[in-house]
Amino acid sequence: xxxxxxxxxxxxxxxxxxxxxxxxxxxxxxxxxxxxxxxxxxxxxxxxxxxxxxxxxxxxxxxxxxxxxxxxxxxxxxxxxxxxxxxxxxxxxxxxxxxxxxxxxxxxxxxxxxxxxxxxxxxxxxxxxxxxxxxxxxxxxxxxxxxxxxxxxxxxxxxxxxxxxxxxxxxxxxxxxxxxxxxxxxxxxxxxxxxxxxxxxxxxxxxxxxxxxxxxxxxxxxxxxxxxxxxxxxxxxxxxxxxxxxxxxxxxxxxxxxxxxxxxxxxxxxxxxxxxxxxxxxxxxxxxxxxxxxxxxxxxxxxxxxxxxxxxxxxxxxxxxxxxxxxxxxxxxxxxxxxxxxxxxxxxxxxx
Amino acid sequence: xxxxxxxxxxxxxxxxxxxxxxxxxxxxxxxxxxxxxxxxxxxxxxxxxxxxxxxxxxxxxxxxxxxxxxxxxxxxxxxxxxxxxxxxxxxxxxxxxxxxxxxxxxxxxxxxxxxxxxxxxxxxxxxxxxxxxxxxxxxxxxxxxxxxxxxxxxxxxxxxxxxxxxxxxxxxxxxxxxxxxxxxxxxxxxxxxxxxxxxxxxxxxxxxxxxxxxxxxxxxxxxxxxxxxxxxxxxxxxxxxxxxxxxxxxxxxxxxxxxxxxxxxxxxxxxxxxxxxxxxxxxxxxxxxxxxxxxxxxxxxxxxxxxxxxxxxxxxxxxxxxxxxxxxxxxxxxxxxxxxxxxxxxxxxxxx
DNA sequence: CGCTACATTGAAAAACTTCAACAGAGGTGG
DNA sequence: CCACCTCTGTTGAAGTTTTTCAATGTAGCG
Numbered sequence: 001x002x003x004x005x006x007x008x009x010x011x012x013x014x015x016x017x018x019x020x021x022x023x024x025x026x027x028x029x030x031x032x033x034x035x036x037x038x039x040x041x042x043x044x045x046x047x048x049x050x051x052x053x054x055x056x057x058x059x060x061x062x063x064x065x066x067x068x069x070x071x072x073x074x075x076x077x078x079x080x081x082x083x084x085x086x087x088x089x090x091x092x093x094x095x096x097x098x099x100x101x102x103x104x105x106x107x108x109x110x111x112x113x114x115x116x117x118x119x120x121x122x123x124x125x126x127x128x129x130x131x132x133x134x135x136x137x138x139x140x141x142x143x144x145x146x147x148x149x150x151x152x153x154x155x156x157x158x159x160x161x162x163x164x165x166x167x168x169x170x171x172x173x174x175x176x177x178x179x180x181x182x183x184x185x186x187x188x189x190x191x192x193x194x195x196x197x198x199x200x201x202x203x204x205x206x207x208x209x210x211x212x213x214x215x216x217x218x219x220x221x222x223x224x225x226x227x228x229x230x231x232x233x234x235x236x237x238x239x240x241x242x243x244x245x246x247x248x249x250x251x252x253x254x255x256x257x258x259x260x261x262x263x264x265x266x267x268x269x270x271x272x273x274x275x276x277x278x279x280x281x282x283x284x285x286x287x288x289x290x291x292x293x294x295x296x297x298x299x300x301x302x303x304x305x306x307x308x309x310x311x312x313x314x315x316x317x318x319x320x321x322x323x324x325x326x327x328x329x330x331x332x333x334x335x336x337x338x339x340x341x342x343x344x345x346x347x348x349x350x351x352x
Numbered sequence: 353x354x355x356x357x358x359x360x361x362x363x364x365x366x367x368x369x370x371x372x373x374x375x376x377x378x379x380x381x382x383x384x385x386x387x388x389x390x391x392x393x394x395x396x397x398x399x400x401x402x403x404x405x406x407x408x409x410x411x412x413x414x415x416x417x418x419x420x421x422x423x424x425x426x427x428x429x430x431x432x433x434x435x436x437x438x439x440x441x442x443x444x445x446x447x448x449x450x451x452x453x454x455x456x457x458x459x460x461x462x463x464x465x466x467x468x469x470x471x472x473x474x475x476x477x478x479x480x481x482x483x484x485x486x487x488x489x490x491x492x493x494x495x496x497x498x499x500x501x502x503x504x505x506x507x508x509x510x511x512x513x514x515x516x517x518x519x520x521x522x523x524x525x526x527x528x529x530x531x532x533x534x535x536x537x538x539x540x541x542x543x544x545x546x547x548x549x550x551x552x553x554x555x556x557x558x559x560x561x562x563x564x565x566x567x568x569x570x571x572x573x574x575x576x577x578x579x580x581x582x583x584x585x586x587x588x589x590x591x592x593x594x595x596x597x598x599x600x601x602x603x604x605x606x607x608x609x610x611x612x613x614x615x616x617x618x619x620x621x622x623x624x625x626x627x628x629x630x631x632x633x634x635x636x637x638x639x640x641x642x643x644x645x646x647x648x649x650x651x652x653x654x655x656x657x658x659x660x661x662x663x664x665x666x667x668x669x670x671x672x673x674x675x676x677x678x679x680x681x682x683x684x685x686x687x688x689x690x691x692x693x694x695x696x697x698x699x700x701x702x703x704x
Numbered sequence: 705c706g707c708t709a710c711a712t713t714g715a716a717a718a719a720c721t722t723c724a725a726c727a728g729a730g731g732t733g734g
Numbered sequence: 735c736c737a738c739c740t741c742t743g744t745t746g747a748a749g750t751t752t753t754t755c756a757a758t759g760t761a762g763c764g
């Protein structure tokens with residue numbers, strides 16, 4: 001239930017507002033001057049504040065000013081109350097960052113609408129999300145529903161891709177963001193000699209191809225389907241409007257990118273100094289973690305040896321030999337090309 | 353000069369507003385009903401729209417609704433005009449996404465204040481910045497000045513660091529963001545065997561240590577001063593408030609991170625498959641580009657062989673031998689340990 | 705002067721890659 | 735339906751590249 005703080009010196013008006021809001025099943029807090037109101041705001045962190053301008057001790061402007069200085073209250077919606085005659089005061093209030101205002105006398109509908117409207121807007125902005133990248137999944141859907149402007153879901157189309165199909169190619173101009181509904185994708189780069197290195201693995205619930213869009217330049221890598229996939233195509237325009245109209249999504253993308261950087265740094269260290277054995281084992285483990293997060297006991301890695309080698313950054317033959325060694329050491333088993341991880345612990349403990 | 357579109361059916365009011373705004377040196381466009389106004393908005397892309405609610409043909413709500421459907425006009429500030437008596441209409445307008453409203457009759461000050469206030473807010477949001485990372489430099493300063501809440505500049509302090517000093521260490525909790533006023537920094541990781549790999553080079557005008565802050569976890573790398581430095585310490589709180597109160601900064605950080613990812617991917621490909629010679633030459637060139645962007649002819653690389661090896665991802669001895677080869681081939685010269693790039697072109701053309 | 709830290713060189717060893725050959729699966733067309 | 739072709743996976747052996755180990759040189763410094 002939403003908590004609303006009412007700061008108003010006139011007891012009648014105050015009680016009246018509180019009553020109306022309570023009837024609309026909000027919980028209310030009341031204060032009879034700015035100072036008291038601030039104290040209460042700090043202690044209770046209300047979801048919205050309704051505040052009179054003309055008050056003894058600390059007036060409405062003062063409250064607004066102090067709110068802005070407080071990190072946790074800065075974004076709380078703030079609705080002014082003022083007498084009809086106080087026009088310049090109202091302007092001043094809006095300039096100082098008030099979100100809306102109501103002029104006295106007001107009627108019930110007006111009050112409730114203003115409150116509902118501001119609460120809704122605030123919610124859209126500060127939407128809390130689960131910390132996993134998967135959270136973006138739910139997010140994009142809720143955003144698509146809530147967005148009154150355009151429903152991303154409707155506009156976007158889902159496309160099916162077969163194994164080995166290329167989703168995009170290095171050097172091409174990005175026209176859309178991809179969201180993986182189903183299937184697995186890898187991204188890779190090729191050096192002058194044609195050797196491939198896999199630089200990213202993507203699974204259901206992941207986004208694909210955002211760096212090129214964010215940097216506003218052509219793709220720097222190729223993307224290929226590892227396992228038959230269904231991708232939601234989100235046009236560049238939709239992506240940008242989603243991104244910049246929704247602080248929550250922006251926040252999440254920043255975290256996503258940030259984690260990306262960190263992962264790549266880990267990978268760098270590994271590729272630079274790890275031994276063949278270590279490289280192969282970390283590659284196997286990263287596949288395992290990425291695609292078998294539910295710890296399915298019978299999970300198998302189904303990937304061509306070329307791809308696997310490109311993921312590890314070693315020659316195909318070296319990879320195969322190492323896999324053979326691991327099989328002999330009973331760390332993995334291989335049946336018809338599929339690799340089963342038998343002893344994850346030991347695989348993790350392999351030294352350089 | 354800012355362009356303002358006035359949509360109002362009453363010719364007197366319309367001309368009056370236009371006149372006032374012209375006097376305040378805005379340029380104005382006028383339309384006498386919603387339909388005409390929309391056409392003009394699409395054709396002219398004004399910076400702000402003032403619009404009456406009650407109008408023939410297409411009313412104010414209709415205009416607002418259509419604006420929201422148009423990508424280029426969606427974020428244009430929108431101020432309603434309405435008669436004092438039309439309170440429920442005003443609420444409806446605010447609910448639909450109007451930014452502000454003015455009740456008729458209004459006075460000059462009120463109008464001008466509302467216009468100025470909305471224009472200012474819109475500008476803060478969509479601030480355009482130069483594309484270079486250096487842009488952040490100017491940005492943080494302007495942000496510090498404009499930010500009415502807290503001046504980052506005042507709060508933060510500048511600290512001096514000596515060569516070889518550690519700025520932060522892997523595993524430590526980040527408490528602040530660093531902005532490099534002067535000097536050079538490198539970040540590096542160490543593997544289990546103690547071998548170091550440099551994963552980032554930072555120069556004047558760069559930010560340092562943001563990934564840990566953004567991911568909200570401990571540092572994943574060490575940062576060490578390469579050349580005596582002065583760093584602005586920006587507290588975590590300031591950084592976060594800066595980041596989330598200023599869309600422009602957020603935008604820029606997204607681009608920064610994005611480029612970071614791309615760079616690391618390039619580096620990965622290089623470290624994975626390049627030959628020793630190629631690795632050394634790209635390392636030299638990346639140092640050259642990073643720290644001698646002004647193409648100073650007498651620039652020299654002053655770095656310990658250990659550091660250089662860590663940057664390249666090879667053994668120190670291998671690095672030294674390759675440097676020797678390059679010197680014999682007259683690609684570089686070495687005096688007292690300092691490396692001078694003699695033939696950048698040829699260095700770039702070295703094959704695997 | 706002796707100590708320490710960094711730079712350089714030589715030679716041997718290790719770690720991978722490359723080349724080459726071959727096997728099996730799977731698809732194709734006569 | 736089978737011979738044939740191609741593609742992928744595997745193995746052996748030779749070849750390269752890079753690292754490691756060890757010795758030596760050099761500069762700064764209390």
